[in-house]
Amino acid sequence: MINKDNLTQHISQQFNAELEEVRSHLLAMGGLVEKQVNDAVTALIEADSGLAQQVREIDDQINQMERNIDEECIRILARRQPAASDLRLIISISKSVIDLERIGDESTKIAKRAILLSEEGEAPKGYVEIRHIADQVRKMVQDALDAFARFDADLALAVAQHDKTVDREYKTALRELVTYMMEDPRSISRVLNVIWALRSLERIGDHARNIAELVIYLVRGTDVRHIGLTRMREEVEGKSRD
């Protein structure tokens, strides 16, 4: 069984520079994506269309990072033929970039809504809900990336658990927003923009959870997708007691 220390040791002693480099590129991409989420939310809440525009422009950079990391992973697979935990690292990285790129995409969608809303002036209802869920989703992204950086399966498990809460609060917020629309039909198009932004936040939470599941796969060697939180916890905690 591979525990955190073995994995870290293994990496520092045997992985070559290429492997360390691709991991650091993933974390750099993660850092930029995290910033995109933050900026998109700020742009939305503060009706800052300049910042929103900036988010949309930086998206290209994220797409380019995805391509580069993908190429690095393929090169390593072809030339170094990694096995065991090395292979799991490459697989986790090449899947995580997909989620990071999609988080970037959702951030630009939020930025787009921010621009539309700032044009309409007058902040619509629903910002309290946005702010609250945004704080949680941002933490999920941050924690998922920290879990990846530290090979921390427990923190990854916490991210997956957090997603459940966010999904519940998202549904409540959605109901609230539908009520606003019914009470004031003139607000429909404005509130819909808030709903789309909220939806993007919920999707970002899902992607953070995917990354967290990849961290568990990387550290524990178990595929924990679709197995439910209870069994996921057993996988993470059970094996730590081995």
Next chain:
Amino acid sequence: MINKDNLTQHISQQFNAELEEVRSHLLAMGGLVEKQVNDAVTALIEADSGLAQQVREIDDQINQMERNIDEECIRILARRQPAASDLRLIISISKSVIDLERIGDESTKIAKRAILLSEEGEAPKGYVEIRHIADQVRKMVQDALDAFARFDADLALAVAQHDKTVDREYKTALRELVTYMMEDPRSISRVLNVIWALRSLERIGDHARNIAELVIYLVRGTDVRHIGLTRMREEVEGKSRD
């Protein structure tokens, strides 16, 4: 350069049974996912909650297929250390399953909306839009899978081009639906269900496009994500003339 014939030949002559098997598993998963999309749309349009329930139940099977195909890919990477087009095949398969699984997810979301709408009785406006976009998205999924089965980069390109049309029609349909809500605020919650279903269809189109891009990568060896349709066509057509 790898053309279609070489690739097919290469596979038939040198790929071992494992490689052929994982490819056929992907196509089988694709077939089931395609059926899920069809059934979800039928359930929605015909307000058939029994069929919708069936779609939701089959989703577990798709998740299981994703896990199995993933395991097969990892086993092949670890044991057979594929290179060149063999490696591209494994990478394309392991990424396509992610999109197929998400198409399955979106189908269950549509099924969920079908159940909610059938409970409310009275078909809301917006079904014409749903039906039209659904037909196109179903064709995209089918074509993307055919392109994968036949290593057909031209068909894959057509899928990507089709996605552009679907996105445009999706936006038009959305505007139409927002108008319905404004005209009859009592319909808001019903129309929102139609909007969510439409959104899922649009997402399914995106995933079909992702699969098509993977087919182009598989056949041409070029990463055509984020490069725009014009450059994508140049990559596909230019290289076929080599």
